[in-house]
Amino acid sequence: MSQEEFNYSFEIIQQQIQTLESYIVEHSMQQQTVEALESLATSMKNLEFFKEEMQANLKLMQLLEEELLQHNEKIIAECKVYHDLFKFAPNAYLVTNAEGIILEINYTAAALLNLLPSLLIGKSLINFVSKQERPFLLRKFKQSLNVKSVQELEVSICPRGGQAFDALLLVKPGRATSGALGALQISLHNITKYKQLAVPQQVPSLSTPVAKPNGLDGLRVLFVDDEADTRELIAAVLMQHGVEVTTVATVAEALEELERSRPDVIISDIRMPDEDGYALIRKIKALEAEKGWQIPTAALTAYLGEDRTKALNAGFQSHLHKLAAPTELIAMVAQLAGRG
Template identity: 70%
Template structure:
């Protein structure tokens, strides 16, 4: 009920009570007195109720304004990470277990010579050369059972374009909002490297591509209930050679920590059920039992989140989700004790 509807209803009820009061005045003696007392008490209770409702409406208005502000912050955050994914210089895409494209950025679409929106729902295998399709299908089936970044070398045939040799960095994941197993794929065109090696202008590469920094192979566990945040932060880290495992709950995170003991843990603070503070408390308790020391960083979408509170709770670092990607990489490198380059 809105404030206007409540005011109208209150006035209508008050008018009815006044009419009832006039009727009571016509009753004999003690009946009239008793009835008037009851009506008076009802009016007083109605006045108290009106004040309580007005207070509640004001509180609801404040809550609504705060929710709107938080929603604006979340929208701004999503836009930043969406733009980061869309306009990243490296080619990224997400497929399901059958190789159907779920998400793709501009760089990947440019490699395939097709507009991004036209690739959603299409099979990536249609862009794989015929000689490599059987290998590609086999690796697709195997990939979801391997919890690490895999490197596939295949030949890709863009639409109405020249085929090129590519390295695919493939990491399995889980899209919990859709209940899908997904593959996070980064595509690198290595044609020029192979051509230079063949012409003996440079030595043949022992590895298909040079990693861009000193984070290669670092194992990071990222905990966040928001699918977009998980995918985009994972994409940033994977671009720097990090092996990322994403989970959505504290329970899943604890199971993963015991199973694989990651090098670094990153966690969102605000999550339903159990939050990031509950997670770090349980992680530190587990470390005490196991004799481990796993550095952890807190990540938050809320501008007012208290950094001091996060550090006191047991995190070593704290970063806002709106921070630049280079700040995220710097934080992870610092937690891991590695150089960014």
Template identity: 65%
Template sequence: MQSPIEQQKVAAALKTLDISIGNLELLREEMQASLEAMEIIEEQVLHQNEKLIKERQLYYNLFKFAPNAYLVITTQGIIKEINYTAAALLNMLPSLLIGKPLINFVSQLERPLFRTKLNQSLNVKSVQEWEVSICPRNSQAFDALLLVKPVRDAAKTQSLLQLCLHDITKYKQTVKQSQLAASQQSVSNVPVETLHRLDGLHILFVDDEADTRELIAAVLKQYRIMVTTVASVTEALSELERSRPDIIISDIRMPEKDGYALIQKVKALEIEKGWQIPTIAFTAYLGEDRAKVLGAGFNSHLHKLAEPMELIAMIAQLTGRG
């Protein structure tokens, strides 16, 4: 027979056991409720994932079949994604372009400048405008405008560039034809004394695009201006060793050495030889910084889409023949 003390201990143990069983039952109910809640959350997550997958597929299809040419490249120029329109411009299947360097389709002369732009792309947060000559596979080259935006990939581990590619060959031809037509029309209305004031001026025009050189030379010659055209900074410096022009007009964006390199050489020559040659920066880039151009040493700045009379007026003003 148990003593009173032993009976008290048994009773206390039974009470503790009842409390533990109650706690376990409460815990089981809480776990059951948590499992039910997790099942609901899991179902919601699965539903959300399905929705995201459908949306991703929708946007992927919009990208793939968009009427505009889009592609995504690394900062080394490797193609990561490309849609059918862009692939058609490069004259290859999209699957064959993934992993290939985009620079393979850039003209040989412009590749050094294209590499420089790739290296500098991460330092620019806004949308950039790049104008390059694209050489599709087994097809004719065309003038292209690239709208470039730096982004991060989905995992935020790699920097990428989103590109929108436009063939602007016909646009540039149309603009140049209209400029030439406008110039031919306007020159017929220019007083004879104005033509005489410009008569005999010698202009050195620097641009890597042959059709631009031909157009500007044709415009200037109508005003009895003597024009020497060259395709590079190196050729321009060689020409400056032979003669001193009354004015220099130079493109800014050129492969190898650009217009900024030329103006530095011109300023050095002016100090060395006591010259003072007015200079005009002539650019096709809408985003070209006018303050940067003038700060580099150019006397004036003009966009290539400006009317021919604007160029003539600028030449007359800079040479004192206005």
């Protein structure tokens, strides 16, 4: 029974008692009936007290419900903070199950594997390991679920379309963000250069060419794309090579950024809502004519059928597919900036 129904029934009973009392007075009924009505009136008072107690308890329950909702909102906010810390961490992190199926992955780890995070969820990390090492890694993953300490595993990782590298995996059992047990929390590190340093090197002679240091340190790149995953992935790849990256989602935001500073290179997606990459390149050319700038620009597309010739004729100096290997992206940026 709802509170409104209880109140209505209570009022009906009170009205009936009052009617009976009037009837008794008018017809001088026996004393026994009068006592019974008085007893009923007492019971009604008790019911009224019970009603007031119920209302007080209802208010208390409402207060508790509000506190629980506030507490739940706080927990959700805290979970989002930790999820964002994981997602945008400079180190490569991922969460898998015992079979190596990727449950969660951050942008830095996705950049090492050279795929968008959304394309890696549900895929097996084992597939990115050299074939001869796959049984070993799968066995170690299953063993790690029953080991409390952090396990150090060294394997060779083969990113999509990229060059294989020596990787150190720090693996510990834990939970996924969803709270599910049976997950493995993995920190992924590219240790190729450290292993190369450990190998004795010959002292170069005067005639031996010496390798040049990374020439992209401090290079400023403006990247325009309406997809957040792509912005973060490309930024992660470029920042690994010392590039300072500014990402924006629209042509309007790109032009606002160009009012504040001049980048060394601009990379833009072609197909974007509202204004596309061709609209951007037209406005960049107009801005260059106004300010006397010359900013190298490249078109980055997700469609294999995108017309490369059309992009170059529109004013872009270069064109690359979004799923190209990181080495191709870095080479293109270096060439555009004259630091190849």
